[in-house]
Amino acid sequence: MVQVKLFDCEHEQDLEENxxxxxxxxxxxxxxxxxxxxxxxxxxxxxxxxxxSAMVLYVK
Structure with a gap:
C-alpha cells in the first residue's frame, strides 16, 4: 500500500532530524x-x- 508522510518545521535542521x-x-x-x-x-x-516542509511517498 502506498503511503504519504508529511513534515513541516520552522527550522531546516528540525526537518532533517525528523x-x-x-x-x-x-x-x-x-x-x-x-x-x-x-x-x-x-x-x-x-x-x-x-x-x-517535505513529503515522503513510500510503500508500507
Missing amino acids: MNEFLSDIEDRNIIDVKYHVAAIGEAEADQVYCF
Whole structure:
C-alpha cells in the first residue's frame, strides 16, 4: 500500500532530524519519492517566518 508522510518545521535542521528518524525505519527500496519545499512569509527580513516542509511517498 502506498503511503504519504508529511513534515513541516520552522527550522531546516528540525526537518532533517525528523525525516532521518522516520526514514531510518523505511527500507530504501520502499521509498518512491521525496518532495521538498521552503516558504518565506513576511516582508522585512526580521519579520520573516520560514516554513520547511517535505513529503515522503513510500510503500508500507
